[in-house]
Amino acid sequence: MTSLLYSDKPSSPLIQIKQLGVQYTTLDHQSIQAIDGIEIALTEGEFCVIVGPSGCGKSTLLKVLAGLVPATQGSVSLNGQIVDSTRNDIGFVFQNATLLPWLSILVPLRIQQRPDRGTWVARAHQLLEMVGLSDFASRYPSELSGGMQQRVGMARALIHDPSLLLMDEPFGALDALTRETMNSQLQSLWMKRPKTVLFVTHSISEAVFLADRILVMSPRPGKIEEIIPIDLPRPRSFQTIDSVQFTEYAKRVRGCLHSKEIL
Amino acid sequence: MKQSIFLRYIAPLALLIFLMVFWELYVKINEVSQMILPRPTEIATALFNGFKTGVYQKHLWVTGQELGIGYLLGVLGGIALGIPIALSRTFETLVYPYVLALQAMPKIALAPLMMIWVGFGMESKIIITMIVSVFPILVNVIVGLRAVEPERLALVRSLNGGKFSELRWVRLPSAAPYIFAGMKTSVVLAMLAAIAAEFVGAEAGLGFLMTQLMFKLDTPGVFAILIILSCIGIGLYMLADWMQRKIIFWDANTADRWKSK
Numbered sequence: 001m002t003s004l005l006y007s008d009k010p011s012s013p014l015i016q017i018k019q020l021g022v023q024y025t026t027l028d029h030q031s032i033q034a035i036d037g038i039e040i041a042l043t044e045g046e047f048c049v050i051v052g053p054s055g056c057g058k059s060t061l062l063k064v065l066a067g068l069v070p071a072t073q074g075s076v077s078l079n080g081q082i083v084d085s086t087r088n089d090i091g092f093v094f095q096n097a098t099l100l101p102w103l104s105i106l107v108p109l110r111i112q113q114r115p116d117r118g119t120w121v122a123r124a125h126q127l128l129e130m131v132g133l134s135d136f137a138s139r140y141p142s143e144l145s146g147g148m149q150q151r152v153g154m155a156r157a158l159i160h161d162p163s164l165l166l167m168d169e170p171f172g173a174l175d176a177l178t179r180e181t182m183n184s185q186l187q188s189l190w191m192k193r194p195k196t197v198l199f200v201t202h203s204i205s206e207a208v209f210l211a212d213r214i215l216v217m218s219p220r221p222g223k224i225e226e227i228i229p230i231d232l233p234r235p236r237s238f239q240t241i242d243s244v245q246f247t248e249y250a251k252r253v254r255g256c257l258h259s260k261e262i263l
Numbered sequence: 264m265k266q267s268i269f270l271r272y273i274a275p276l277a278l279l280i281f282l283m284v285f286w287e288l289y290v291k292i293n294e295v296s297q298m299i300l301p302r303p304t305e306i307a308t309a310l311f312n313g314f315k316t317g318v319y320q321k322h323l324w325v326t327g328q329e330l331g332i333g334y335l336l337g338v339l340g341g342i343a344l345g346i347p348i349a350l351s352r353t354f355e356t357l358v359y360p361y362v363l364a365l366q367a368m369p370k371i372a373l374a375p376l377m378m379i380w381v382g383f384g385m386e387s388k389i390i391i392t393m394i395v396s397v398f399p400i401l402v403n404v405i406v407g408l409r410a411v412e413p414e415r416l417a418l419v420r421s422l423n424g425g426k427f428s429e430l431r432w433v434r435l436p437s438a439a440p441y442i443f444a445g446m447k448t449s450v451v452l453a454m455l456a457a458i459a460a461e462f463v464g465a466e467a468g469l470g471f472l473m474t475q476l477m478f479k480l481d482t483p484g485v486f487a488i489l490i491i492l493s494c495i496g497i498g499l500y501m502l503a504d505w506m507q508r509k510i511i512f513w514d515a516n517t518a519d520r521w522k523s524k
Contacts, residue, residue, distance in 0.1 A: 068417050092421035098414050101513035102436040140513065159422070 013041035014079060014196050015065070015164060021073030021221070022060050034060045035222035038074070040215065044163075045194035049211035051201060051253060057222025058200040059095070062166045065198065066092045078164060091157030093167040097149035099141035105152045106137040120159070127155040130189065147178040154186070167199040171206070180238070183209050187235060204257075208249045209236055216256045226256050301483040309483035310490065318472070319491065326457055326468040329385050330495075333392025334453040338446060340393065341400025346430070348401075349408035362401065370395050371456060374463040388460045388468070395456035396449035403445030407438025440514050443507040450499045454492065 020038040023031050035057035042048055050058050063069040065076055067086040076083040078090070099105065106124055128134050131151040141149055150170055157165060171179045183206055190197060201207055207214050214228040230249055232240060240246055283303045289295075290302045297305060313319040347354045348362070373394065377387035408430075415433045424432070461470025469488055476484040 063417075066421055068420055086420045086423050088423050090421075092418075094414060094418060094421075096414065098418045100415065100418075100432065100436065102439075102511070103432070142513065156422070 014044045014046075015040070015042040015198075016077045017041070017065075017074070018077075019074035020061070020064065020071055020076060022057070022064060022069060023072040033221035035064075036073075038222070038224055040224065042164075042196050042198065044196055047190060047197045047199065047210055047212045048215065049199045049201060049207040049213070050215045050217055051204060051207045051257070052217030052222070053219055053257075054202060056217045056219035058217060059168050061222065062092070062168050062198065062200055065164070066090055066166055068092075088160040089163045091160065091162035091165045093150075093153050093157045093165070093170045095169045095172055097141070097146075097153040099144075099149055099152055101141050104138045104140055105133070105144070123159065124155075127158055128152075130158075131155045132185075145178075146174050147182055150174065150182065151185075154189075163196060165195050165197045167197060169200055169202070172201070172203075179203075179206070184237070186210065191235060204250050204253050205241065205246075207253060208232075208246055209241065214253055216253060228252060228256070298480045298482050301486060305483045306486045306490070309481070310487040313484065313487055319469075319488075322467055322469045322472045323491065325385060326461070326470065327495075329388040329392055329457045329460075329468065330453055330499075333389040333457065334396050334449065334499075336389070336393040337396030337449060337453065338400050341397045341445065341449075342404055342442065344397070345401045345404025346408065349405045349434075350426070350430070362398075365394075366398050371459045374460045377460070378464045383464050383466050385468075388457050388465065391460040392453050392456045396453040399448040399452065400442065400445040403441040404438060407441030408434045410441070411437045436511075439511045440507075443503065443511065447500060447503050447507075450503055451496055454496055454499070458492065 017038055017040040021036045022034045024034050025031050038061060040048075050061070052058050060069060064071050065083065067083050067090065070084065078087075083090070100107075106128065125134065125137065128137055131154055133148060133151060133155070136144065136148065141152070144152065150173075153170065154167075157167075171182050174182060187210060199207075199210060208230055211230045214230060215224050216226045216228065217223065218225045228249070232243075232245060232249070287302050287304060290300055301309075310319075344358075344362075348358060349355075370391065374387070374391050377390055381387045381390065411434055415437070416429060419429045419433055422428075457468070458470035458473075461468040462474055465471040469492060473485055473488050476482075476488070
C-alpha cells in the first residue's frame, strides 16, 4: 500500500505527511474528525492536485500544512522539520484573492517586512511582472478583475520564494474561460520555476490539466482514497484537453469519485 | 435620481423664508415680549453686534480650544485604550469593568468635582470633554478591531506576519469605518459636554456667556449663541465626514454616499 503513496521520482520527499488528523470541537461541544490518517509524500518540484467534494477537509489539510491550523494527530514535516507554525518557506494562495482593499497591490507584497527595503521592492516588482501585472503596481484591488486579483494572490504567496506553494481552490470563483487561461498561465509559471505545489480543486478537468499526481479525497472524515499519476506530456495545451488520453484520465478520476460513493 | 434645481435649492430656501416671515409677523402682531421670543431680525441684530464688538470671538476662541483639545485627546485616548482591550483578554478582564462603570455614570455630573480639582479655567472643561468623547470611540475601536474577516488574518499569518503586522495592515484599516462612526457620535457629545461644563462654572466661553445673557434676560443674545453652537456642530460633523471619505476611500458605503451627493 505504501509504495502506491510515493511518486516514483527518484528525489527524496520534500514534504512528509504522516497519519495526519484534525479534530474540531463545534460550538455545541461535539468533536468532529475533519481529516483522518492522511499519508502523503511530496517530492521536490512536484505538482500535486487534491480532488474531492466540498466539505471533505481539503482546505483543512492545506491550512495544517501552512501552519495555520494545528494537527491533532500525526505530523507534517518539511525538509525534515516539523511544521507547527507559519513559516517563510510556505506560500498560501487563498480561495478568494483576499486582497486588502486599502492597500495598492504592491504593498501587500511586503506585509512581512523584510530587512532590506530595496530588495523586496525589486522582488515585488519582479513577481508582478511574472504574473503580467507590472503596470498595475499602484492600483487598488477594486480596480482589478477577478483573474488579476488572483494573480496578485499568487505573486504574494511567492514573495518569500517558498519551497512549497499551497493553493486552495484559487480559481474557483472565476468564470470558465478565465479559469482555463489561468490554469495555462500557472502551468507555464510552474514550468519556468518548478516548485512543489499542492493544489486543491473540485474541478476534474482542472485537476487532470495541472497535475503530476491526483489525490482523490473522500469526506467525513477526509481521507485519501486513491492516487492517480497523470502521465501527459507538458506543456499541456487546449488541444491536450480534447485528447483521448485526457478524457480517459478524467473518466478515471470521476469513476473513482463515484465508485467510492464519495459523491 | 437627480432632483431638479427647484426641489433641491429653491423650495427649501422658500420654506425657510416663509417660516422666518411667519415668525417675525406672529411675534409682531401678537406683541410677544422680546424676553420670551425675540423676532428673527432681533436675533440677527444680536448676532451681528456680538461679532462686531468682538465678544463672541473671544468666547468662541475659549470654547473652541476646550472642544478641540478635549475632543482630540478623547479620540486618541479611545484608540490607545481600545487597542489593548480589543487584543488582550487579560487587559480586557482587568480594565473593562472600570470602563463600564465610568461609562454608566452621567459624566457631566463629574463637572463640579473637576472645578474643585483643577479650577474654573479651561482645563476642567477639556477634561470633561475628553471623558465624554472617549467612550463612543473606545466602544467602536473595540468592536472594529475584532470585526475582522478571519481570512485576512490568516493571510497575514500565512505571510509569517506577527501581531503587529496584523494590527497595522488588517485590524486598524478594518476598524477605520467604526472609528469614524464613533468620532461622529463623539463630536456632538463633546460640544454638549464643553457647554454644560461651562454652565457649571467658568470664566469664559460660549456656555459661560449664555448664562450671563440669561441673567440679563437678553434672549436675542441667547438665541444668537444657540445658532453659533449649531453651526459649530454642523461644521465639526462635516469635517469628520470629509476626513472619513478621504481616509477610508475604499469603503463602498462611504463611496456610494459620496457619489449620490
